[in-house]
Amino acid sequence: MGFEENSELNHLAEELLENAEVKILISGHTDNVGAPDKNLKLSRERAEAVKAYLVYKGVDANRISCQGVGPREPIASNNTPEGRLKNRRVEFKILE
Numbered sequence: 001m002g003f004e005e006n007s008e009l010n011h012l013a014e015e016l017l018e019n020a021e022v023k024i025l026i027s028g029h030t031d032n033v034g035a036p037d038k039n040l041k042l043s044r045e046r047a048e049a050v051k052a053y054l055v056y057k058g059v060d061a062n063r064i065s066c067q068g069v070g071p072r073e074p075i076a077s078n079n080t081p082e083g084r085l086k087n088r089r090v091e092f093k094i095l096e
Contacts, residue, residue: 009050012092013057023063023095026050031084032071044068050090065095 016022028046030039047066055061076083 009053010057013054013059016054016059016063017057020060021096023065025065025067025093025095027067027069027091027093029069029073029087029089029091030071031087032074032078033084036070040068040070042068043070046088046090 016024026047028043028048028050030043030046032039044066045068047068051061051064051066054064071078071087074083074087075089076086078084078087
C-alpha cells in the first residue's frame with residue numbers, strides 16, 4: 001500500500017492542517033530480525049518517510065519530530081510472523 005491510499009495518514013494530515021498549533025513525534029519501530037544497528041536505521045527511515053508524506057500534504061516540517069526506536073519496544077512477540085508484522089510500525093505522539 002502506498003501512502004496515497006492510507007486513509008489514516010491522510011486523516012492525520014487533515015487533523016494537523018486543521019490544528020496548526022499541534023506538534024507531533026513520529027516513532028518508527030521494527031521487529032528484532034537482523035542487525036540492531038540496521039533495524040535502528042530502518043526505524044528512523046520509516047519515521048522520516050511518514051514525515052515526508054505529511055510535509056508533502058502541506059504540514060509544516062518544523063511541527064514534526066522523528067525518532068527511530070528499532071526493536072526496543074515490541075507490542076507483540078517476535079516469535080511469529082504475525083507478531084513481527086505488528087512490531088513493524090509507526091506511532092504518533094502529540095507533543096504540544
